[in-house]
Amino acid sequence: MIEKKTNVLIVTPDIHGPIRNGGIGTAFMALSQFLSKSGYNVTILYALGNHTESQPIEYWIRSYKEFNITLIPLDDEIFPYRLDAPSYRALAWKVDRWMRIHSENYSIAIFPEWMGLAYYALLAKGQGLAYRNLQFIVNIHSPESWAREGGRTLPNHLDDIDRDFMERESVARADITVSPSQYLFNWMEQNNWDISNKKVVIPNLMPVDFNRPHQKNSIHTEPINQLVFFGRLEVRKGLKVFLDGFNLIKPEFQSSISQIVFLGKPINNETFSSIEFIKNRTKNWKPIIQIITDKNRDEALEFLSDSGKLCIISSLVENSPYTVLECLEKQINFCASNVGGIPELIHEEDHAHTLFAPTPASLAHIIENKLQETFSPAKVAQTQVCIAQKWEQLIGSVITQNVDSNFIASTLDDQPNPLVSICLTHFERPLLLSRALESIRKQTYPNIEVVLVDDGSTSVAAIELLDKLSFEFSSLGWQLLRQKNQYLGAARNNAAAHARGEFLIFMDDDNVAMPHEIETFVNTIQSSKADILTCAVAPFVGNTIPDTPTDVWLPLGGSAGAGLFSNAFGDANACWRTCVFHSLGGFTEDYGVGHEDWELFADAVLSGYRLELVPEVLFWYRVNANGMLRAGDPWADHARSVRPYLRHNPGGLGSATAYAVYLRQKSRLSDHLIGKSPSFSRKLKIIARHTVNPLMWIKLGASYKQLGLKRTLNRIKLFVSERA
Structure with missing residues (x-):
């Protein structure tokens, strides 16, 4: 033991x-x-x-x-x-x-x-x-x-x-x-x-009721005079099958039913209302119709345990539903559709008189049979004692095994500290560049090189700083490259082309690395065997970096689906295996258009490379109105980020996904919001919470500058509606 x-x-x-x-x-x-x-x-x-x-x-x-x-x-x-x-x-x-x-x-x-x-x-x-x-x-x-x-x-x-x-x-x-x-x-x-x-x-266990822990099971002895639809009141749970099935029951059997009960949680959204659907479909039925939506599990089982009721579980799809297991354990008279994992719960001997195909005709047939037969409770396929033993064995084996056996060590590569190349781009922001470089100098990881590409700066201040940096770079074996202004994609590619490291970390001059950023990226990319790593981001406004993050931006990681509509992959400040970056051909070099990082991330994921998010905040992201929408044309940006889906284009899905992005962008910029409006008080709470956020004011300023007042107000409405 x-x-x-x-x-x-x-x-x-x-x-x-x-x-x-x-x-x-x-x-x-x-x-x-x-x-x-x-x-x-x-x-x-x-x-x-x-x-x-x-x-x-x-x-x-x-x-x-x-x-x-x-x-x-x-x-x-x-x-x-x-x-x-x-x-x-x-x-x-x-x-x-x-x-x-x-x-x-x-x-x-x-x-x-x-x-x-x-x-x-x-x-x-x-x-x-x-x-x-x-x-x-x-x-x-x-x-x-x-x-x-x-x-x-x-x-x-x-x-x-x-x-x-x-x-x-x-x-x-x-x-x-x-x-x-x-x-x-x-x-x-x-x-x-x-x-x-x-x-x-392992099948599910049965719980002990909070208020009735010793409730006895009931054996039905009275003739059936009530039908009870048991389950959430929706189509997936067989609501339509039940309604259509009752209409197919022969009149002589229908006449023996005095009441029909719908027992479960209702659905009420823009496309379906359970209550209205049931009322419309049953308005000409002779039995009394009762809709019960407020009972919890214990109360529902107590209601079903009364004699004279036949419980109907007519789901179209099920895994291992408690509705069936509870009827078996409580010896409730029931029949259920033979879908999903339901047959696994019921003893094979009882399948014939308990299960039916999820069609109205099959349901009507089994109800007619149930109305004529003497009730004999169906048996479970596995007893609760057997199920408990399986859980005991599983939990026991987990505890007694070596918990470190599946843990991947973080130093599997030949080099304990492989060379990392920091690909840093700069354009006309010497003060910010100085702060970015200072954050690199404070890194806890020892084996780095910096490849700095100046993308055509012409100001006196920028040129003076670059000249001063030349000696330090030369003494450290770092590289300082100058090129004519070609935009971010070309600047980053230039840095990567000269990098010597096994890993690349891209960084813009307005980013500030936290001291553990490079060490964390290297350890996690080796532990996880990922090809690309992004991370959570700490945005801030102004020149003073907070002591601790006040906001966190959280990407998702390598989801090609989510990455179609928004950059769920992560920021360009990411860690790459150098060989993977070059195998993809690097960034595309469109001048004056954004989303170059988003495009490359999508291409990597669609090409089968593993992109993971590090669930840690590793760098500070400076937010400013000029940087948020500097590309100038959101339609062009999205056309760029969807290009990998067009290139990979499995079975012609590239154009379909591009059209989906078009529809999404059109709806976001539309003058009208579709759907049920949230409550006014809920809207006020959301507006109040975000009004105190300086990052939101930066975004609003950029949106106003880019799109004008009317579209900015529509974006605010959409923002509030989605969060409400």
Whole structure:
């Protein structure tokens, strides 16, 4: 028997209690209860902070404490800076920051793949930055792309592209991946997910109810007189199949049904309203129609346990749904569609009288059979005792193995300190160049050279500084190159052509490197085996660098999808393997057009090279109105950044992606915003929060200068709407 009292951390945006109904929340509550009962110290980091759908968060902290489980809401107040990032990136970053502080307290961290919460933390582990002694288990439940496929819906926001990438990367980078069904692993393989790490199939555990821990199961004895649609009230959960199926039931059987209940959370958005859809479709039905949307999991099961009810689970796609497992465990009379992982939950002997094809005719047929037969509860395929043993074996094997066995050392290359070439470009900013060079002189990494390219400066001050630098550069073996003004792409290529280092780090004269930037880049690129590294950025305004960052810009990394619409890859101040940079041909050299770094990053990712983000702030980025939009033409900039997609052009998708970018840019510059308007109070809160940010005023000034007042106001409206 292994020694217990091992500390286990569960990180989730969904946990039963704060969230009323959710498969992930129920699964992680059950897992936490089991681990606590088995002797482990269990902490749940609830990623949505104080958000709850019922009682205040303090109530749920006390409730979990009764099971010896510590529930910690993630507190935004612990982050001393403004984070400029889309929602999924921001939440995963905050989780990583919290874990950096507390990770030494835990041996195992368990995440869902959902929302990609583990993404930045797993990047940090793979790059050797943190979590050396922490094993990551990703327990997959419902990837967003899987749910959209099942619901026959399209992504409706750019954040959905981030989310898909982060979920895939979380699964690929986990130490162990657990699925409650073999079906979902099969689906991932068919959809090109990387699940080459250790993968284990373990069905979900059943939780102990907070308020009714010893509730007895009920055996149905009365004839069926009620049908209950059980599940979220949406098409993906089979709502339309159920409605169409009832219309196909023979009249003599319909007459025995006195009431039809729709039990689940409703959907209400710009494209679908559950309540209106149900009311319109059932207005001529004879049975009494009841729509119940406010019951939590425990209350819903108590409602279903009454005799006379037949529970219908008609989903079009499912992984391993608790709706089915709960009906099996509580011996509720039910039938379910034979999709996804549902058949894996039910004993084979009971498939014939419990499962139906997800079509109206098949549903009508099984309901008619259920109305005529004597109720005999279906049996589970695997008992809870068996499932608990599998979890015990998995957690035990993780604890007893050598936790360092899969850790990649950070000094695998032949040279412990390979030469790094800093490719520094300059044009008419001698004061800023002096500060950039001073930050390079303070680097903790010992083996560097600087290749400085002046891109045609003619001012007296700039020429005097360059002349003064000549002696220092010569004595250090650094290089100072002067060329006619050709713009950034040509200047950077010139520097790279003369560089001698194994790695290149590009830097502009208005950047200021933090002392550990080069050392961190070198260590992480060797640990991760990446080809290109970008990082988080600390922007600032003016000539004085803050003592600590007040703002952080957070890129995503190597997502070709997200990088189509915005530079999600990272800033040009990045680290490259020299051979990779030259194999791509370097930057294109269009004069007077921006996005040259964005274009090259996209080309690298589409060419199959690994671009990763270092989840650390490594340099200061000076923001000024002249620099923000110096290219002058946003349409030309975007036409440049989309060129790699046109060049690679798989099956003609290049032009399609270019058209998608056109539509996106057109909508952003449109005089009208499409979609439901956020509340006025919500808008005011967002405006108030960003009004005190000096970076925002810089951006507004640049936008006004570039686009004029009307379009700038429209951009403000779009900015507020997206964040609301």
